[in-house]
Amino acid sequence: MARIATPPALRRACMAHVARVIALAGVLVVAAPALAGAQSSTVDTATSQRLTDYLRKHRLPLVGAQITRESDGGTQVMLFGYVATSFGKNDAEIKARKFMKPGAQIINRIEIRPEILHLKSKKVPASGATTPPYDQGGGSP
Numbered sequence: 001m002a003r004i005a006t007p008p009a010l011r012r013a014c015m016a017h018v019a020r021v022i023a024l025a026g027v028l029v030v031a032a033p034a035l036a037g038a039q040s041s042t043v044d045t046a047t048s049q050r051l052t053d054y055l056r057k058h059r060l061p062l063v064g065a066q067i068t069r070e071s072d073g074g075t076q077v078m079l080f081g082y083v084a085t086s087f088g089k090n091d092a093e094i095k096a097r098k099f100m101k102p103g104a105q106i107i108n109r110i111e112i113r114p115e116i117l118h119l120k121s122k123k124v125p126a127s128g129a130t131t132p133p134y135d136q137g138g139g140s141p
Helices: 008-038 045-057 086-099 114-118
Strands: 041-043 063-070 075-083 105-108
Touching (some): 063 086
Parallel strands (some): 075 105
Antiparallel strands (some): 041 063
């Protein structure tokens, strides 16, 4: 197989590029453990559930929250789910801010889906008992 002669300038440029890539890879290998350690956090499942319940009881039935506590003391709130309007998305963020202590970082990943407006909810009586339909037994209410 014949070798194609490359100009020395091109060869030097390629070698310089390869050297930069290797140096960058070395920096990433050294820095990766430090970056991973800086991102340690734990999910606060109890508070996440309480905030999710709070949002659902306040007219946001398709919205949930996950709260993570950072090792440096910071708090992050991830909102997720679906609402019908931008008002609902903003309302969820406002309610989450009121629920949490000041300084919590809110990440709002709620999606706006206008078709939700057309969904019908099945309302259950407060007692939890179901009422039989009127057409059973032939009588009226």
